[in-house]
Amino acid sequence: MDKKISVAVVGASGYAGEELIRLLIRHPNVEIKVITSRQYDGKGVETVFPRFTGLNLKFAAPDVAQIARDCEVAFLALPHGLASEFALPLLQAGVKVIDISADFRLKSTAKYKEYYKEDHPSPEMLQQAVYGQPELYREKLRSANLIACAGCYPTSSILPTAPLLAAGLVYTDDIIISSMSGVSGAGRKVDLPYIFPECNESLKCYAPSKHRHLPEIEQELAFAAGIPELAINFVPHLVPVNRGINSTIFLKAKPDCTIEKIAAVYEQAYGKERFVRVLPAGTLADTKYVTMSNCCDISYTLDKHTNRVIVNGVIDNLTKGASGQAVQCMNIRMGFEESAGLL
């Protein structure tokens, strides 16, 4: 029998929480000890998610002392702002924190304030947090106690783009990302724009120049390019699917960029990765091939007549874009098989 650790899912009544439960109940090294929800305190998990009928788990109001006593790892699937309220005391109590919210992703408190309209609640922890994108930060994650999991749009954008920037094949000042997301990306939010008749048979862009994932993508692409900062266009669209993000990325090729070099760069970056798959020439990325999986698929082409590299990155926003990636980060941190619970 494998060794099992006890974990908590804090904020377990949303879609990221549901996905964490789905993944963790079959994880060979994990036992879910605590799932929290103020709203459903005392109720069985199956009252909120009948899918889990038969599972013996009850929601409890979040209690840091109890989590600290019982759990080695806490996943935070909370709205931004709230996550940091829990992260600090949990860390102080020795619990490893894997945060799915946006609270600890940005290194710059100025950027945080610009996009979230308030001062960062615990700026001292920003430098401590490791960005939860395993393919880019695997070594740092091995010892991280506070992991700020990459966002969904960022994951679908950064993984395909970072290697090309790092290799110097494309320019850093001409990057455009046009993304489509399924509605679960908005969370389990009860709001007019998300009711079925408003979303179905609808295609729309939103926040075309100031989405909160923009500074996160810019931060990571600048790191990849080895420069202090860069500016990109990122336009998200809401489309009528449940799960899945497809990001189409337009990059300006440098003169010596060739399709062979791109292939070589991707092979070196991801050839041995389990959860990033660079598709063979002729196959275009499609979200349906990654839904319910932890994979990010990448396809690409070099358009000679404009000298642009066009890359597609697709993920399941709830798995590789949130809870699956969180589990992958935990696996790395705890020394488990990296794919444990994710196949």
Add this chain to the structure above:
Amino acid sequence: MDKKISVAVVGASGYAGEELIRLLIRHPNVEIKVITSRQYDGKGVETVFPRFTGLNLKFAAPDVAQIARDCEVAFLALPHGLASEFALPLLQAGVKVIDISADFRLKSTAKYKEYYKEDHPSPEMLQQAVYGQPELYREKLRSANLIACAGCYPTSSILPTAPLLAAGLVYTDDIIISSMSGVSGAGRKVDLPYIFPECNESLKCYAPSKHRHLPEIEQELAFAAGIPELAINFVPHLVPVNRGINSTIFLKAKPDCTIEKIAAVYEQAYGKERFVRVLPAGTLADTKYVTMSNCCDISYTLDKHTNRVIVNGVIDNLTKGASGQAVQCMNIRMGFEESAGLL
């Protein structure tokens, strides 16, 4: 009682044909005399489209002589290549031809061959054809006998972009169009990629650097900019809705471009147009507001941090993107109220 002309719909068993019938049966100045389909020759229109149960119309095999005898106008809703076979004899017989296919849209036979992989079947007619985009070519359409209706992606892209290029507010060498289309855009085609379980819960791009609508968009944007040619990126995506195209267009602003100037240019271009609506600031274009209508809605923003103008154009691909625009062109050509049958 209004005067009525007799019209034919050639190739009436596809989605563009269905939409033409839907629009024309309530058009005050039109009587549908002929609908053709080889496959359904002799069958009532309701056997293919039960929606039209109660309508007294039968499919017939296409017969140029009969159409020429009975009809003033023929709409061609045929696959490309086939349309030109009908256009020439119909024109010679004095029938006005409104073609929804791509056969007469490109002025360059070289481009036609590059993208359609065969010589153009009747190059002598290319110069005669007028491009069926009423807001740009209204005057020419008044006397055109061969109208090559603009394609669906092109309509959603050209209408929002052309005025900005014509006004010199944006550069001509940095244009990126990322579009999403509903599945009816593929026609009533019975092919594996279009069956429901393949399209539903799927987001994918296709033909990222060589879609057949690319040269058409480039041709018209070059005309608008007043230059011989230009090169753009155009990436279409297939998404699970029935109807609707949303094109997000990224344009590089010139130094003196301001949001006020953009607004003024659009106001001048479309302020009096019935079927192009520039949405007020704060409202973003959504296909669901134009489905089953002949409108193209436009919204835009100027992203200062990259100096890009981001424009959204949305249409119903079967109405403003095909059959509705064809009816609008006919109305102009025949001197009818331009919105007749389209409200």
Add this chain to the structure above:
Amino acid sequence: MDKKISVAVVGASGYAGEELIRLLIRHPNVEIKVITSRQYDGKGVETVFPRFTGLNLKFAAPDVAQIARDCEVAFLALPHGLASEFALPLLQAGVKVIDISADFRLKSTAKYKEYYKEDHPSPEMLQQAVYGQPELYREKLRSANLIACAGCYPTSSILPTAPLLAAGLVYTDDIIISSMSGVSGAGRKVDLPYIFPECNESLKCYAPSKHRHLPEIEQELAFAAGIPELAINFVPHLVPVNRGINSTIFLKAKPDCTIEKIAAVYEQAYGKERFVRVLPAGTLADTKYVTMSNCCDISYTLDKHTNRVIVNGVIDNLTKGASGQAVQCMNIRMGFEESAGLL
């Protein structure tokens, strides 16, 4: 020029209100004078429904005196309970009231209380109200001042069933109705069960033995059968489409019932009706053939091995199931062409 009457749409910010506006703005005999919404008082209709951009209409808080002064007809598209608050004063002020809510459909105050859990607010008006199902009550509607439009599930169920009961071809004590409805049937309601990820890829029944439309259907089928009352099973299901109801009705055939007799009964009942179409043998009713139209399509079969007649009735829940039928009722009441504004 046709004579035009002025009308009000009270409660115009929901889906039934939107559909009323869509239909009435192209109605040749109607001018919309007032649209009411407390929530959007003072705002243009396009702020709630961008589809209507370009239309010069503003929401106002409901004001009975103003409506009475300016309008001949008021459509009530309000939640049940609220409708009766407006109906009485409007009627007293001489306005004809066409109510889309359920407030005046049931003749029995006891049934109202049983299903709506409160006393009927104005029982004296129940006998005065005429049930708004034109194909069954056309003559009474010609002079009705209070019209209680038939509900959506009831319309899809009663129209196919009533003629067979009236003709005595089927038993009255063995009637089962299994219906599917699109999500707009729940109204523009912001509630967890109606957000996109909860409805999409979901098939579920609800209220299997006590839906509020049950007593309405039973009342009308009893009338049709000429008996005081009857009891049926009615089970609605929520399915992921925007618009459309499909009701499958299982009826026990009497010994002398034949497929020819059924056909004859339907022909007599609906052969001359514009908005009820009995499909030819071999064609099965499909909601997509009636969406955005005021038609109810009916198909049927006689299953010899169980002696059951299986009938399908399909409608667009917002058109024939609500606003279209309301307009049809108004047309009858006001002496307009019955199909005015509905083709």
Add this chain to the structure above:
Amino acid sequence: MDKKISVAVVGASGYAGEELIRLLIRHPNVEIKVITSRQYDGKGVETVFPRFTGLNLKFAAPDVAQIARDCEVAFLALPHGLASEFALPLLQAGVKVIDISADFRLKSTAKYKEYYKEDHPSPEMLQQAVYGQPELYREKLRSANLIACAGCYPTSSILPTAPLLAAGLVYTDDIIISSMSGVSGAGRKVDLPYIFPECNESLKCYAPSKHRHLPEIEQELAFAAGIPELAINFVPHLVPVNRGINSTIFLKAKPDCTIEKIAAVYEQAYGKERFVRVLPAGTLADTKYVTMSNCCDISYTLDKHTNRVIVNGVIDNLTKGASGQAVQCMNIRMGFEESAGLL
């Protein structure tokens, strides 16, 4: 390390084949040795199902000798008629055959001919075949060499109904089943009715009195009731979801039937089952809670005013309705943990 057997998936390029591969690649006791497809002979599995990129599996033309040499178990995911061509030689060669097609489900060759319009190809094997519905035939399955897996509609109907009939709580001559199925239920079939724009925003019934699953359901319900035969109504509907069947079953209660007795009967039948979940009162079955799982969920109510029991059975048509159930049957036959590979 668990012992592993080698298996073949014959006809692996359809949706049932894809689902078998999905399940079997993570099955602890199984190695997929052979996947067959004439059409894709020699191609990697990822060319048909990019979801499986990274999996080292190639399609081969079916070769009975090779399968017999290499595999203990063969799953047949073939169209009906074709399955029996493979079953006989495989059985003779000592391979255990688990057939997902309809070929060996009916005990009566007359019924087979009535519904499939041809003589049964190998009637001698019908009596040998064990019906693959583990909750009803578990003991027989332990030694079955030819397993005829229950169909999708039948599974969703028989599991909820059989115990009530067996317990004598409901009548056998008044059974009505109204089902809805996602489009993957039609297989990966390229045919006009299944393309996206024909299915989306469409609700329709089909084959209302003669679907091929009807005799299968009747056979099993008669067995459950302990009578030679019975006749039911079964009406399937096609609705726009990918996966999922919801069957609403109307049963006439005998005088002594109570809600408590129904609960007790279900508890006895399924209280210890892993894959049949009878939901607590107040929770209604919803396909979205069982998609991608091997569960059949059941909810029920007793409608006193008509004395009908209304039961809902929901499954994922590709899992419990096809490939998951096939794996469950294999697990029983081979002595594996019954839930192996299915959690």
